[in-house]
Amino acid sequence: MKKILLTLLLLNSALLAEINVAVSYPFIAALTKTVGGDKVEIVTLAKGNWDPHFVVPRPSLIRQVSRADLLIINGGGLEIGWMPPLIRQSHNRHIQPGTKGFLDLSQFLTLIDKPTSVSRANGDIHPEGNPHYVTDPYVMPKLANAIAQRLSEIDPDHSTEYQNNATTFEKKWQINLARWEKEMAPMKGTELIQYHELFNYFLKRYGLVSVGNIEPLPGINPSSRHTLELIKYMKAHNVKLILQDVYHSSKTAKYIAEKTGAKEILMPHDVDAVHEADTLTHLYDTMIKRITQ
Ligand SMILES: [Zn+2]
Known part of the structure; x- marks a missing residue:
């Protein structure tokens, strides 16, 4: 035994x-x-x-x-x-x-x-x-x-x-x-802002251009002066996209969206950042779906 x-x-x-x-x-x-x-x-x-x-x-x-x-x-x-x-x-x-x-x-x-x-x-x-x-x-x-x-x-x-x-x-x-390349092709040249420089690799890869950050400096909370400058720039240059991450308050992004008519997108930055991004493949599927729709 x-x-x-x-x-x-x-x-x-x-x-x-x-x-x-x-x-x-x-x-x-x-x-x-x-x-x-x-x-x-x-x-x-x-x-x-x-x-x-x-x-x-x-x-x-x-x-x-x-x-x-x-x-x-x-x-x-x-x-x-x-x-x-x-x-x-x-x-x-x-x-x-x-x-x-x-x-x-x-x-x-x-x-x-x-x-x-x-x-x-x-x-x-x-x-x-x-x-x-x-x-x-x-x-x-x-x-x-x-x-x-x-x-x-x-x-x-x-x-x-x-x-x-x-x-x-x-x-x-x-x-x-190959699939993502095709899906992102129409986005080439699109200008946008993001909260922190979290998506620079993604943007560079697919030819999108980040023209500003909601945080005035890395790690620093949004300030009204900086936010107003962003709004002014976005209106002048017709910038219509805002990438918001999942862990900062989206209050400023929503305010900017309201003032400029830009679309605020909640972007996952890692697997499991949002519910749908539950695998590595689904992470990029979700990012691309959200930014292209
Ligand atoms: Zn960082």
């Missing part, structure tokens, strides 16, 4: 996930699941409808990081306010920066909007460039490959499986990219 139980126990643990992965945001979880399949157990530290810049390093998050074999972050400074204390307090030597248990996805990309000078007078800017590359669907295959590479280093026994999953993803993704 004891022997049977022991065998069952061993079998069970063999079937369990082999790598505990903690990731900062839902899009990383989606990519990691696609590549890692049932070989990974994933915890996502920040929710998709949260402000990605500000996450409270609560004890529950510290516990999740302390159990991880691999920590995957967005990087580019997006987690600078909350990830370092989590890593420190987790006392987990496996996921420290510089080890193979730490993966910064921004290292595989070239960030845009790198400021030429960094000063506090410019607000809470991103000194390493714009870290919100998640809004560009074209970066995803590259990131899937980076994750496959790292999972292979940690778990060489399943390396072929990880590489194959990344390749399959890339093939399927090309079909999505």
Whole structure:
């Protein structure tokens, strides 16, 4: 009897996930699941409808990081306010920066909007460039490959499986990219404003132009003076679109919409930011549907 139980126990643990992965945001979880399949157990530290810049390093998050074999972050400074204390307090030597248990996805990309000078007078800017590359669907295959590479280093026994999953993803993704390209083509050249420079990668990819931000400076709340200037500019240049994110108040966007006749669109910036954006594919489907309709 004891022997049977022991065998069952061993079998069970063999079937369990082999790598505990903690990731900062839902899009990383989606990519990691696609590549890692049932070989990974994933915890996502920040929710998709949260402000990605500000996450409270609560004890529950510290516990999740302390159990991880691999920590995957967005990087580019997006987690600078909350990830370092989590890593420190987790006392987990496996996921420290510089080890193979730490993966910064921004290292595989070239960030845009790198400021030429960094000063506090410019607000809470991103000194390493714009870290919100998640809004560009074209970066995803590259990131899937980076994750496959790292999972292979940690778990060489399943390396072929990880590489194959990344390749399959890339093939399927090309079909999505072609479809989105077609759907976005009529939007080329459209001018709009956004709350924060959250969608610059998306806009650049599809040739749309951001002519202003509702926040007067990054991380600074809207001011009436700046809002009136925006309204004046939008009226003069016939700007008819406002991209609002899901985690800031939409009060100012609604006011601007009312004064200019522009359309305010609630744009998801990550998987699960809004209900329909429940997968990586649905994230871009939703963004594109909302901006084109
Ligand atoms: Zn930002």
